[in-house]
Amino acid sequence: MIEKPELLSVVTKTDGDVIYIHADLSGLKRLRGSIDSMITELESGVCDHDHLHTEDWAGYELTNTMLESERINGCTQVHHVKLYAWT
Template sequence: MTDKPAELLTFELCENGDEVEIHLNDEGLSNLINYLVRLKKSRDHEHLMTEEWGGNELTSIKQGSGNTLLQKVTLRHW
């Protein structure tokens, strides 16, 4: 594992490809809650992306050694 940034929110695909891990700290958790509250109000969707993909919602430092970092996560409210 690498050092944790000040804000941590990553979605990572586990090595076996069957699981998603969400890594976050207090600030990342607060931001995720805010995204979910906004999504609940809008009844639409939210794109969470790393800086490399044009966003700033997700951290781009992988936390799980065998994991694959997901660059974009789309939350959809149906």
């Protein structure tokens, strides 16, 4: 079982051109676990996807965390990340 991350946060600039990912060790393991699972499926010829949500969006995979400088510059917290793997 993949542990709940202490820090795995995705933030975007208001124009959406740049995203920032903040993670600690458990957060990176959570992201790696999702990617590893999709790789396993792809190796079997299966296209897969995963959803990462913040608690605000009824999930636990992402945290609500943003640098103060990002907040001041009008960045937005991302509450739902969809990962897709294609053959």
